[in-house]
Amino acid sequence: xxxxxxxxxxxxxxxxxxxxxxxxxxxxxxxxxxxxxxxxxxxxxxxxxxxxxxxxxxxxxxxxxxxxxxxxxxxxxxxxxxxxx
Amino acid sequence: xxxxxxxxxxxxxxxxxxxxxxxxxxxxxxxxxxxxxxxxxxxxxxxxxxxxxxxxxxxxxxxxxxxxxxxxxxxxxxxxxxxxxxxxxxxxxxxxxxxxxxxxxxxxxxxxxxxxxxxxxxxxxxxxxxxxxxxxxxxxxxxxxxxxxxxxxxxxxxxxxxxxxxxxxxxxxxxxxxxxxxxxxxxxxxxxxxxxxxxxxxxxxxxxxxxxxxxxxxxxxxxxxxxxxxxxxxxxxxxxxxxxxxxxxxxxxxxxxxxxxxxxxxxxxxxxxxxxxxxxxxxxxxxxxxxxxxxxxxxxxxxxxxxxxxx
Numbered sequence: 001x002x003x004x005x006x007x008x009x010x011x012x013x014x015x016x017x018x019x020x021x022x023x024x025x026x027x028x029x030x031x032x033x034x035x036x037x038x039x040x041x042x043x044x045x046x047x048x049x050x051x052x053x054x055x056x057x058x059x060x061x062x063x064x065x066x067x068x069x070x071x072x073x074x075x076x077x078x079x080x081x082x083x084x085x
Numbered sequence: 086x087x088x089x090x091x092x093x094x095x096x097x098x099x100x101x102x103x104x105x106x107x108x109x110x111x112x113x114x115x116x117x118x119x120x121x122x123x124x125x126x127x128x129x130x131x132x133x134x135x136x137x138x139x140x141x142x143x144x145x146x147x148x149x150x151x152x153x154x155x156x157x158x159x160x161x162x163x164x165x166x167x168x169x170x171x172x173x174x175x176x177x178x179x180x181x182x183x184x185x186x187x188x189x190x191x192x193x194x195x196x197x198x199x200x201x202x203x204x205x206x207x208x209x210x211x212x213x214x215x216x217x218x219x220x221x222x223x224x225x226x227x228x229x230x231x232x233x234x235x236x237x238x239x240x241x242x243x244x245x246x247x248x249x250x251x252x253x254x255x256x257x258x259x260x261x262x263x264x265x266x267x268x269x270x271x272x273x274x275x276x277x278x279x280x281x282x283x284x285x286x287x288x289x290x291x292x293x294x295x296x297x298x299x300x301x302x303x304x305x306x307x308x309x310x311x312x313x314x315x316x317x318x319x320x321x322x323x324x325x326x327x328x329x330x331x332x333x334x335x336x337x338x339x340x341x342x343x344x345x346x347x348x349x350x351x352x353x354x355x356x357x358x359x360x361x362x363x364x365x366x367x368x369x370x371x372x373x374x375x376x377x378x379x380x381x382x383x384x385x386x387x388x389x390x391x392x393x394x395x396x
Contacts, residue, residue: 009364020353027349031097036086039342043089046337054334057341058327061142064345065149068352072150 019075026071091135091340099129100343101350104143108354112151113361114300114315114374117144117322119293120381122347135340138333142344144294144326147351152319154359160316162266162309166324168274169281169317173299173325176285183290198389201291205378205385208301215305216372223368250308267309267317280306285325294322297378304371311370312362 045053086097103125107118119140126136155161187196256273263271284299296318303314333339362370 019356023353027101031346031349035342035345038345039087039089042342046090050335050337053341054331054339057142057334057339057344058145058330060341061146061330061344061348062149062327064348065146065352066153068146068348069150069153069356072353072356073153 019072022075023072086346088340088342091131091139091343093130093132095129095131095343097346100346104147104347104350104352105354106350108147108151108351108356109358109361110354110377111144111147111296111319111351112154112355112358114296114358114370114377117141117148117294117296117326119144120297120377120384123293124384126343131340131343134336134338135343138330138336138338139340139343139347140293141326141329141333142339142341143347143351145323145330146344146348147355148319148322148326150352151355151359152316152323154356155316155319155362158312158316158359158363159266160312160362161320162264162313162317163320164262165264165267165277165307165309166317166320168262168277169284169321170324172278172281173285173288173321174328176282176287177289177325177329178285179282180286180289180291183286195389197291198385201385202382202389204287204298205382208297209375209378209382212301212371213375216368216375219368220372247308249305253306254308264309267307267313269308272307277307281321288325288329294326296322297374297381300374301371311368315362315370 042053042056045056087094103122107122110118110121117140122140122143123136126140127133131139152161184197190196253276254269254272256276258273258275260274261271262274262277263269280302281299284295284302287298288295299321300314300318303309303318304311309317330339334341365373
C-alpha cells in the first residue's frame with residue numbers, strides 16, 4: 001500500500017512512522033520519571049487547595065502542550081533531511 | 086496505574102491510545118473529540134463528573150499542539166478566533182444555565198440527548214448533501230474545462246452554499262471587521278459573535294468543545310475556508326476549553342494526571358491530523374467529517390436506550 005502512494009505522501013508517512021517510534025520511547029521515559037512522582041503531590045493539593053490545583057491543572061497541560069509540540073517538531077527536523085535525500 | 090484524584094486504576098496505554106485517536110480527529114477536523122473520549126473514559130471506570138472536566142483539560146493540551154501546527158501551515162485567523170472567544174464563553178455559560186434549569190424539571194437526559202441526536206443527524210445529513218453537491222459541481226466544471234474556484238489554494242475554498250455566507254456578510258449591523266486571513270472583506274462583528282455564541286451554547290448544553298457544530302458554522306454561515314475554519318476553531322478551543330478546565334477544576338471535576346497521560350498520545354495524533362489536512366481539499370475534509378456526528382449520535386442513543394447517558 002505504501003509503495004502505491006505518491007512520493008511526497010510516502011515521505012510524510014515515513015517521517016511520521018519514525019517520529020512515532022522515537023516519540024513513544026521518550027514518552028515512556030517521561031511517563032515513569034515525571035508523572036508517577038507528580039501523583040501524590042497533585043492529590044495533596046487537590047484535597048487542600050482547590051484554587052491552586054485549578055491553576056496548576058491549566059499551567060501543567062499548557063506547558064506539556066507547548067513542550068510536546070516542540071518535541072515533535074524537533075523530531076521532524078531530525079528525520080526530514082534523511083528521508084528527503 | 087492508580088490515579089488518586091479520581092480514585093481509579095487505569096491502564097496508561099489505553100489512555101494514550103484514546104488520546105492518539107482523538108488527537109488525529111482534532112488535528113484533522115478541528116474538533117475536541119469529546120464524543121469519543123468521554124464514553125471511552127466512562128467505559129474505563131472514570132466517574133462521570135471527572136470525565137467531563139478531565140476531557141476538557143486534555144482538549145487544551147491537544148489543541149495547543151494542533152493549533153501550532155496549523156499556524157505554521159497558515160490556517161489560523163487570529164482576529165476571528167479572538168472575537169469568537171467572547172461569544173463562545175457567553176454561550177457556554179448560557180448553555181450551562183439551561184442545563185441547570187432542565188435539571189430541575191427531571192427531564193434533563195431526554196431533553197439533552199434528544200437535542201443532541203437531532204442536531205448531530207442534521208449536521209451529518211446537511212454536510213453530506215453539501216459536500217457531494219460541491220464535489221459534483223467541481224467534477225462537472227472540470228469535465229467542461231471551466232475554472233474551479235479555490236482549487237489550488239486552501240484560502241479560497243468553494244462551497245455549493247456560498248450564497249448563505251454572502252448573505253450573512255451583508256448583515257447590516259455595525260461594527261464591521263475585515264478578515265484578510267480568511268479572505269473576507271467585511272462582516273459584522275455581531276454575526277461572528279452569534280455563530281460563536283451558538284457553538285458555545287451547545288458546548289455548555291451538551292458538553293465537550295462542540296467543534297462538530299462550530300466548524301460547519303464557520304464554513305457555511307461565515308464563509309471561512311475549511312482549512313482556516315479547522316485551524317481557527319482549534320485556536321479558539323484552547324481559550325474556551327482552558328476556561329472550562331479552570332471552572333471544572335474548582336468544582337473538583339478534573340484529574341489532571343489522567344489528562345496529562347491522555348495528552349501524550351493526543352500530541353502526536355494532533356500533529357498527524359493537522360499535517361493530513363494538506364493532502365485534502367475543503368469539500369473532501371467536510372465529506373470525511375460526516376461520520377463523526379453520527380458516531381456521537383449513536384453513543385447518545387445507546388445511552389438513552391440503556392439508561393446510561395454517555396455524557
